[in-house]
Amino acid sequence: MKAILTAFVAIAAASSAHAQSLPGGFVYLRDIDPSIIQDIRYATSNNFVGRPLRGYGAGECVVKREVGMRLKAVQQELSGQNLSLKMFDCYRPARASLDMVAWSQNGRETAAERRYNPKISKTELFRLGYIASRSQHSTGAALDLTLVDLKADNSAKYDSSKAYADCTAPVEARAPEGSVDMGTGYDCTDVKGHTAAPSIAPGQRAWRKRLVAAMSRQGFVNYSKEWWHFSLPGAGGAAYDFPIQPRKR
Structure with missing residues (x-):
């Protein structure tokens, strides 16, 4: 989820943190399981804001x-099915959520931004709860992710010069994400992005159910309005604002 209004934020600023220096309890996911694919979108220009968000100094998944x-x-369960998780967002610095709010109120809206919000004006995203100044991601216990079929051709790459269709369009027309077809793109603020949306195809619904089931078996809870968003109850706590720095290899 882009942000959750009920999260409690106690910012622990660490702007000058040394690379790979993390607060206690946080780890780089690559140090736990390097086989999990990462595409941390807010560290790139391939996201609804169109640029890297504040605090994303590296495309690394950091979690509790x-x-x-x-x-x-x-x-480990998915690997036996020739599948993999793909992380879109993990820990999110609190300043990035504030960056989202400022973006929604900047008075401009481009065609590229509309791809993510085809039916909702960006000025309405805050009121409707899609964007807020406080996010559960900042506790290290919330995640945005999808599934990758390792047997499929996942070679198509995002091209910023192309005019892709919006996030609700057929998978062939929207921006490539190198993952299974979940019915919408990531961060799609539309009813089709709701996990149990009745308007998606049976195959797309089956992929969503497969992801939810695999995550549920490890205690993760899905947010019903975003098929990609999961959290682990009890693993959160205070929110943080330390920047994501490059991981030492």
Whole structure:
């Protein structure tokens, strides 16, 4: 979920943190399971804002250790089915949520931004709860992710020069994500993005159910309005604002 209004934020600023220096309890997911695919979209221009968000100094998934260990268990189950998790967002610095709010109120709206919000004006995203100044992601216990079929051709890459169809369009027309067809693209603020949306195809619904089931077996809970968003109850706590730095290899 882009943000959750009920999260409690106690910002622990660490703007000058050294690379790979994380607060206690946080880990780089690559150190837990390097086989999990990562495409941290807010560290790139391939997202609804169209640029890297504040605090994303590296495209790395950072999570609470318990969350990472449970993701590893999910990945182990999926690997026997020639599937993999693909992470879109993990820990999110609190400043990034504020960056989203500022973006929604900047008075401009481009065609590229409309791809993610085909039926909703960006000025309405805050009122409708799609964007808020406080996010559960900032606790390290919330995740945005999808599934990848490792037997499929996932070579298509996002091209910023192309005019893709909006996030509700058929998979062939919308921006490629190198994953299974979940019925909409990631971060799609539309009713088709609701996990149990009746308007998607049976095959797309089956993929969503498969993802929810695999995550549920490790205690993760899906947010009903976003098929990609999961959280681990009890693993959160205070929210943080330390920047995501490159992981030492």
